[in-house]
Amino acid sequence: MAERVAPATVRCDRHRFDPSLLREYDMRGVWGETLGPRDAYALGRSFATRVRRAGGTCVAVGYDGRLSSPALEAALVMGLVEGGVDVRRIGLAPTPLLYYAVASAGEVDGGIEVTGSHNPKNHNGFKMDLGGQPFFGNDILDLGRIAAEGDWSVGSGAIEDIDLAAAYCTRILHALDGIDPARIEPLRIGWDAGNGAAGPLIERLVAQLPGQHVLFYTTVDGHFPHHHPDPTVAENLGDLIAAVAQGEIDFGFAFDGDGDRLGVVDGRGRILWGDQLLLILAQDLMARRPGSLIMADVKSSQMVFDTVTALGGKVLMAPTGHSLIKSGMKQSGAVLAGEMTGHLFFADDYYGYDDALYAALRLLAASARLGRSLTALRDAMPETHATPDLRFAVPGVDPFAAVAQVTALLAEAGMAFDATDGARVTTPDGWWLLRASNTQAMLTARAESPTAAGLDRLLADLDAWLARIGIHR
Template sequence: MNYNFDPTVLREYDIRGIIGETLGPDDARAIGRSFGTLLGRAGGKTVAVGYDGRVSSPMLEHALVEGLTASGCDVVKIGMGATPMLYYAEASSKEVDGGIQITGSHNPPNYNGFKMVFQGRPFFGADIQKLGELAAAGDWADGAGAVSSRDIMGEYVERMLEGLTGIDPAKLSSLKVGWDAGNGAAGPALEALAAKLPGEHHLLFTEVDGHFPNHHPDPTVEENLADLRTLVAEKNLDFGVAFDGDGDRIGAIDGEGRVIWGDQLLMIYAEDLLTTQGDTYQGATIIADVKASRALFDHVEQHGGKPLMWKTGHSLIKSKMKETGSPLAGEMSGHVFFADTYYGFDDALYAGIRLLAASARLGKSVTELRSAMPDMLNTPEMRFQVDEVRKFPAMAEITERLTTNPDSSVEQVNATDGVRVNTKDGWWLLRASNTQDVLVARAESDTEEGLNRLLAQIDEQLSLSGLERGESVGH
């Protein structure tokens, strides 16, 4: 029997679709058959399966497990929880060879999807396309795998608490922190974690609700931090932490309600890692994506680290960390990866713990750490619609022009992922999204005039390729 997926569903970093339109139980079953077949052929046998709090997730889990067992794989069901809890189940057990989390991440409630890990590595790009090829050809293994369940929440929480090992308890017990789970899948683990943390902790929206009744669970959108801001102000807390729908991306605000963006969080984590861990991580490579501020790369260098700019995308960053042995990496989108004393996957709950640890170890409040950062003027991430067939060719034309015939203001062009162009005014970025038919732009300068000149350069390059920077669209 062969099976064809809707062409929009198999994406670069994960599988994602709209329930009842492009994604349903038959798709989940086919994903299970294909993934299980690939794993079996690679010598694997056991897959951990978890799911987020969306209304459609239990239905997809049921079908996915049917598909996996029909391919001969054994399944360990870990139940509802954050994506990093599934990653933990895979990384911490020698018996588990792969993992699949059913999650719609930060997308609207009618979306859902799958994030996968395969024998300890991210499963993305060509791997995901291979699932589609196996399904289309009906090239599936047959078998009858066993199903068991495992409750790992307690073990997962205890493992995260190890992020505070060796820190003076008095420093931790003086901290006052607000947490916003946004009705996402991280809520139950957050409740269990906060109950064991030293200090004072105030929790918002930990009840899992796939309709997200309080606010949309994307902590990189400032309006979604309003409730957390109010909490931090009313209770006079040191800082606040928020999560996305499946708990793999962190957002934060300091005690004054200022947003601490993804690259600024990485500045704090990098300073902690490079300066308080003796010689262990001196000179370590710290990775950030091409959207990150120049201030971050400078900060890593100032503290003796080696900054590395890499492509946007959590799977791409995880792969680069393995290749370089980097102990720490992060993205503007709030994915942060710790591989020093943790597993190298993106876990927003653990990143929250490490923010407590950094503040205590560095002996500075999160507000002080945020205040010490240089004031850069930067645009938000601007995303504008470009026809799918045009986005990559347009980027190729722009890259070609800038590298072969740059104008005198261009000091350096980095083509790691799209183009990041340095000028005396600062830098600007233009790249094609791997997940949507959009181009993404960003610019950063020390002055308003400089920022305007950078934006004018972006517009000029777009115009030369017959495009314009239209209305910004959402994720």
């Protein structure tokens, strides 16, 4: 059960969120500093108002394993029911289970997951869905307006506790339909939940899978005692890499704190990044559904775009951000998408949202159908030289304004670039990207080249353009 929250400590007639909470993709803050139960209550009242004005009556709510999540969930539920909507509580669960509740449970008009995702353990926040559509950008700003004005609906909703774990596992196991279990039976697979919310579902899931399974840190613990649950950071994959080196597993999967980001370590101990996972999934999809439309975020390797095109598919470059990609998939009709952060989205035989457990099963299926191990599929990819995500603060400078300045200079000089999300500049050496972070007041950059010398030239070129507006990385 969630921790009880005294009504007198959270109820209010109106509320102003700390501006840092109202982010592009979702709401996130620091527990006890910019985020507390009053914020959760006010969010519940404001979201209930949006739901009711859209003709809805019911919202699903879940929460991750962070220490602050039960108190936030209790206050959120209080706000929702006092705003006049019914609440279906799914309890401690990863974000994909919350999305599944909205997509499949029937008569559910929206959902909120209390989660800090991959952020530091003293952070927390909320991911939202309304009417099967991602809720972000201006929608989040509108919640702030509704709360500040106290423009809240009033009512008395009902609360129902529901358990969807078994139904969810049954559903995602359809990813392996048509796959001979004998192809998976010899495999030794590692699963690292990082003490995040996906752990209990992983335990339930692997009990139904063929093969041998080694579980790491599936007990939910908001202290994250072994490593932080963010599979985009190489050091957090150290246990899987060591297990591969010691011959304990053939490869491994890793998950973030709320189970919507996937990391993979192959049989040679290499990390497969989000764009490489997307490329494997795309090859499988193209073999079964020629001509499919795929989306890859602007940070992705050029080999994704080139390979999908060569296989007869269509590929769109998308702005970074899970909400932006989900929205773009619905608008474009794309059936598969991915981004460097390990969010992978499926709309061919699934619901169009990011689900790391389902993605792991789809990778198992892709490997079986393509007849090659994940290691062999990675071996077949061209080697490139690429930077990680380079993030740097520029004190006193608006990152979006800085990117706009650079973009204007590039256009004036007649440079070839894509402005989908910042500026992705193509040169004979490869490409570099400059964009403003939507989650922090920082600039981010990335570059990729076939050669190490080319990568050095790309970074020098990026630095030269930044220097023209007085910024030094």
